[in-house]
Ligand code: HEM
Ligand SMILES: *[C@@H]1O[C@H](CO)[C@@H](O)[C@H](O)[C@H]1NC(C)=O
């Protein structure tokens with residue numbers, strides 16, 4: 408009997424804990440995806456404690472001067488993750504070993520300003536934290552998140568500790584890894600499922616198209632020779648105004664309602680048949696994804712909560728950790744010489760032996 412008050416207190420405490428836990432905002436929500444082995448939220452706590460604030464401050468300043476940079480940085484992270492994992496291979500300058508990821512068609516429309524921003528952030532981190540400690544792949548993940556936040560979108564936590572790959576992606580890696588704008592939902596899901604992403608993730612990360620621009624070349628097959636009947640007529644007229652003929656070199660916004668704001672209006676566009684690409688509009692046409700589009704069009708809150716979750720999954724796809732890869736000193740090039748981890752691979756060992764032999768022979 409003497410235990411009754413204690414028990415009651417315990418029950419109340421548990422109830423309070425449950426209520427508090429379930430009312431925490433995004434970032435602390437229980438829906439956060441699991442953290443991949445080797446990654447952690449406080450990865451740079453000792454080596455570069457200000458890493459996250461340095462990236463945030465840089466993105467804030469840079470996006471204030473060039474609003475398009477936010478879209479450029481967000482897209483760069485997406486491309487990185489979909490081609491051989493989030494390993495910063497998208498940043499490698501192809502010239503050294505022949506055409507790499509950057510020379511492949513989908514990359515031709517990545518913004519040069521975003522590549523430059525990543526290297527500028529790296530330089531700033533290097534100065535503040537002495538030596539290459541923060542990987543280029545982590546910079547991409549943080550800069551994408553901060554671009555979302557600065558544009559009015561949700562804040563979410565990013566697990567850190569990705570390592571940079573030394574492997575250049577081939578043109579084929581890029582073409583097979585990245586979906587094209589003419590893809591429909593079944594083919595998008597077929598691409599995403601093996602990566603651990605489902606229909607909700609597809610609809611959610613496609614919401615990245617709430618900011619940024621696209622070239623006529625990316626959607627002109629919906630205008631010519633015959634217009635795609637799913638496009639709503641006033642929107643079609645508008646698109647034809649920007650792209651009057653096949654081959655026009657101009658750009659238009661991805662979200663016709665609020666082109667520079669990260670919000671849920673992209674989904675309202677889709678409901679109104681004002682999606683720019685087939686890959687956008689089909690999310691509303693397709694019976695599996697349509698209810699998710701409608702839900703996000705109704706509730707920005709639900710979109711925002713899910714965005715951190717789905718980006719968390721995307722941002723951890725096939726990451727390199729611990730002794731895999733390296734931390735690049737220059738985000739555009741692998742570090743010179745064989746990296747510690749790569750020295751374990753046979754070709755590098757053979758090369759090292761050959762080098763040593765040549766050296767000893769004078
Ligand atoms: C689902 C499949 C996707 C397809 C087929 C796709 C395709 C494209 C295409 C064709 C462009 C325009 C390129 C141009 O003409 O300049 C573009 C732009 C963009 N994409 Fe995607 N994308 C997809 C998913 C994503 C995801 C997951 C994100 C980020 C979370 C994203 C973020 C962006 C952004 C921000 C832009 C504008 C870039 C700028 O203004 O420079 N996209 N996308
Ligand atoms: C970084 O690497 C790229 C590609 O190899 C090169 O063009 C650039 O000059 C390098 N930057 C620095 C600061 O060394």
Ligand SMILES: CC(=O)N[C@H]1CO[C@H](CO)[C@@H](O)[C@@H]1O
Nearest residue numbers: 500509514515517518519522
């Ligand atoms: C043509 C183009 O814009 N391509 C980009 C792809 O990657 C290179 C890296 O050298 C960027 O500088 C280019 O701007």
